[in-house]
Amino acid sequence: xxxxxxxxxxxxxxxxxxxxxxxxxxxxxKRDSSNLDVTYFKENFKDNYAGDDFNYSINDTGGINLIxxxxxxFFNWLGDVFGFNIDWLDYQTMEYIIYGxxxxxxxxxxxxxxxQNPVSSVFKTEDKAIEGFSYVEExxxxxxxxxxxxxxxxxxxxxLATRYMYLKSLKVLANKKTIEWxxxxxxxxxxxxxxxxxxxxxxKRVSYIYDYVWYGxxxxxxxxxxxNKDDFNQLIKTTQHG
Numbered sequence: 001x002x003x004x005x006x007x008x009x010x011x012x013x014x015x016x017x018x019x020x021x022x023x024x025x026x027x028x029x030k031r032d033s034s035n036l037d038v039t040y041f042k043e044n045f046k047d048n049y050a051g052d053d054f055n056y057s058i059n060d061t062g063g064i065n066l067i068x069x070x071x072x073x074f075f076n077w078l079g080d081v082f083g084f085n086i087d088w089l090d091y092q093t094m095e096y097i098i099y100g101x102x103x104x105x106x107x108x109x110x111x112x113x114x115x116q117n118p119v120s121s122v123f124k125t126e127d128k129a130i131e132g133f134s135y136v137e138e139x140x141x142x143x144x145x146x147x148x149x150x151x152x153x154x155x156x157x158x159x160l161a162t163r164y165m166y167l168k169s170l171k172v173l174a175n176k177k178t179i180e181w182x183x184x185x186x187x188x189x190x191x192x193x194x195x196x197x198x199x200x201x202x203x204k205r206v207s208y209i210y211d212y213v214w215y216g217x218x219x220x221x222x223x224x225x226x227x228n229k230d231d232f233n234q235l236i237k238t239t240q241h242g
Contacts, residue, residue, distance in 0.1 A: 138183045140171045158225040159213055165232040166210040172239050202235040
């Protein structure tokens with residue numbers, strides 16, 4: 001068989017197979033002949049999406065906070081009532097202004113309070129009601145605290161008796177040169193001056209009791225006072241015989 005005849009036979013076979021495949025596809029694939037209703041955009045539809053809520057070019061990580069949302073709602077309400085546009089407002093700047101005004105108000109109230117109530121009077125309760133108490137505080141080296149404690153217990157004033165027990169402890173520590181007493185010093189000042197670890201622990205305990213009873217103004221009865229008194233007496237005893 002010549003080469004020319006062979007090419008002719010191959011061409012016929014390929015043509016036959018191609019037509020068979022096309023007919024098979026036509027028998028499987030169906031054309032969609034249904035009618036389609038096309039809906040077109042309304043005119044000026046972009047106006048519905050012109051607000052800041054649809055402006056995705058704004059770098060607003062996290063959105064607006066509560067203060068800014070309240071300001072925006074308030075000024076939008078004013079704009080609707082009086083009929084003017086206030087989109088030019090910078091709500092973040094207004095938020096900072098509000099914070100500044102609140103800070104000024106708080107600072108003003110604090111200064112006014114401190115001017116009317118000195119710091120010393122804020123942390124000293126009942127001092128004015130106790131006759132000669134300022135003298136007792138400022139001259140503990142001359143005061144007989146046992147006598148004052150006895151009188152306070154007779155009056156069932158266990159809170160005041162606790163105060164006197166604390167001052168008596170300071171007097172004993174000062175007489176032993178364990179601390180350098182001054183009526184303006186704090187418990188922490190005295191605690192830092194005590195070198196002995198045992199005395200430091202005892203003083204820390206009675207300071208806690210004193211602060212709890214005196215400044216905390218918690219009610220205290222005879223039973224609780226006697227328990228607390230043991231701690232004070234242990235500190236005094238250890239200081240005197242240490």
